[in-house]
Amino acid sequence: AQTVTQSQPEMSVQEAETVTLSCTYDTSESDYYLFWYKQPPSRQMILVIRQEAYKQQNATENRFSVNFQKAAKSFSLKISDSQLGDAAMYFCAYRRGHQNFGNEKLTFGTGTRLTIIP
Amino acid sequence: SAVISQKPSRDICQRGTSLTIQCQVDSQVTMMFWYRQQPGQSLTLIATANQGSEATYESGFVIDKFPISRPNLTFSTLTVSNMSPEDSSIYLCSVEDPGRGNYGYTFGSGTRLTVV
Numbered sequence: 744a745q746t747v748t749q750s751q752p753e754m755s756v757q758e759a760e761t762v763t764l765s766c767t768y769d770t771s772e773s774d775y776y777l778f779w780y781k782q783p784p785s786r787q788m789i790l791v792i793r794q795e796a797y798k799q800q801n802a803t804e805n806r807f808s809v810n811f812q813k814a815a816k817s818f819s820l821k822i823s824d825s826q827l828g829d830a831a832m833y834f835c836a837y838r839r840g841h842q843n844f845g846n847e848k849l850t851f852g853t854g855t856r857l858t859i860i861p
Numbered sequence: 862s863a864v865i866s867q868k869p870s871r872d873i874c875q876r877g878t879s880l881t882i883q884c885q886v887d888s889q890v891t892m893m894f895w896y897r898q899q900p901g902q903s904l905t906l907i908a909t910a911n912q913g914s915e916a917t918y919e920s921g922f923v924i925d926k927f928p929i930s931r932p933n934l935t936f937s938t939l940t941v942s943n944m945s946p947e948d949s950s951i952y953l954c955s956v957e958d959p960g961r962g963n964y965g966y967t968f969g970s971g972t973r974l975t976v977v
Contacts, residue, residue, distance in 0.1 A: 778965075786898075786970070786971040786973070787968070787970050787971070788904075788968035790965055834904070844891075844957060846892050846957075847957065848894055848909060849906075849955070851903045851905075854902075
């Protein structure tokens with residue numbers, strides 16, 4: 744079974760600085776997707792960024808980027824120019840395979856609570 | 862992308878009673894996923910609901926405690942039965958959303974359940 748591990752229960756960063764959240768996963772699959780989701784106090788799950796395992800290029804979305812190391816099974820999230828609105832729980836998640844659209848579940852890590860210091 | 866309407870947003874219930882949570886999606890989807898998020902913890906999949914067949918439950922979750930209905934391709938309900946304080950959690954539904962491009966997921970806004 745796939746497992747996702749986030750070893751940092753809490754992180755903090757000064758506003759405008761850069762922070763990196765760690766995620767490792769375990770799978771025997773070669774095709775999969777990885778995600779970072781953000782959950783602010785409103786509890787709404789918000790997709791931050793997504794990475795396809797078959798792509799070597801790291802995904803980037805504005806101030807958010809990932810460092811995807813497939814051999815090491817590592818998927819870290821870098822947040823640049825941190826803003827107060829970035830404060831939230833961040834969950835790393837795994838989806839098996841690139842087929843069976845609509846039928847595959849997400850497996851989540853334990854989460855990292857990010858605090859932004861003004 | 863898809864929009865999910867989840868109701869109720871929160872409720873406080875007496876132990877021994879049941880609560881039914883509804884999720885309505887504005888487009889047809891194959892599977893709907895139900896998650897539980899205990900206080901301060903991550904999301905754990907309860908079950909996967911497919912239209913026209915019985916839901917598939919994850920280890921540790923049983924149909925008698927969490928019955929699920931999926932009458933059509935846009936709607937599902939999760940019932941939390943015979944509640945105890947340990948059932949106090951956030952419950953979320955989710956779908957894999959074709960409107961998000963390849964393999965993105967949309968979530969309902971969650972139901973915060975407190976059992977007293």
